[in-house]
Amino acid sequence: MFNLNLFAIHSMYIYRISLICIFYVKGDIDTIINLAPALKFNGGGHINHTIFWQNLSPNGGKPSDALTKAVEKDFGSWENMKNQLANSSVAVQGSGWGWLGYNKQMKKLQIATCQNQDPLQATTGLVPLFGIDVWEHAYYLQYKNVRADYVKAIFDVANWNDVSARFEKALK
Numbered sequence: 736m737f738n739l740n741l742f743a744i745h746s747m748y749i750y751r752i753s754l755i756c757i758f759y760v761k762g763d764i765d766t767i768i769n770l771a772p773a774l775k776f777n778g779g780g781h782i783n784h785t786i787f788w789q790n791l792s793p794n795g796g797k798p799s800d801a802l803t804k805a806v807e808k809d810f811g812s813w814e815n816m817k818n819q820l821a822n823s824s825v826a827v828q829g830s831g832w833g834w835l836g837y838n839k840q841m842k843k844l845q846i847a848t849c850q851n852q853d854p855l856q857a858t859t860g861l862v863p864l865f866g867i868d869v870w871e872h873a874y875y876l877q878y879k880n881v882r883a884d885y886v887k888a889i890f891d892v893a894n895w896n897d898v899s900a901r902f903e904k905a906l907k
């Protein structure tokens with residue numbers, strides 16, 4: 736899960752965003768419009784991976800009481816939430832992300848998936864709390880092509896302190 740290959744990929748997203756910003760600074764609007772899909776992809780890739788690195792830790796603690804209560808209210812149990820998130824993430828067609836997000840309007844937690852590097856908040860309105868990168872580059876080195884084993888194992892290295900802090904912030 737943690738490897739240099741992924742850091743190299745993340746750096747590439749940031750590099751491409753900076754190239755697009757150069758056109759913006761130059762006021763080259765036609766080029767910017769042409770590059771909008773690239774900005775979504777590379778901007779999303781940067782946002783998603785920044786959350787992902789913070790979402791993972793070998794010593795991630797336990798979910799806060801507030802997060803535990805909300806999960807039990809919205810999913811029935813912690814186990815149900817994990818199963819729904821795992822199943823949705825495994826079922827993503829091709830490359831993408833599985834997310835536990837918070838719906839501020841409905842005041843509830845929701846599971847969602849995104850294709851490619853589409854950022855969760857910009858495309859669904861949900862506040863991202865915990866993301867699972869199901870691009871093959873995230874798991875191929877350790878899990879070959881068995882996405883389900885990788886998704887199951889990721890809960891053991893989830894940084895619940897970070898996920899709980901994101902939830903607390905989303906409630907404000």
Ligand SMILES: [Fe+2]
Nearest residue numbers: 868870872873
């Ligand atoms: Fe990735």
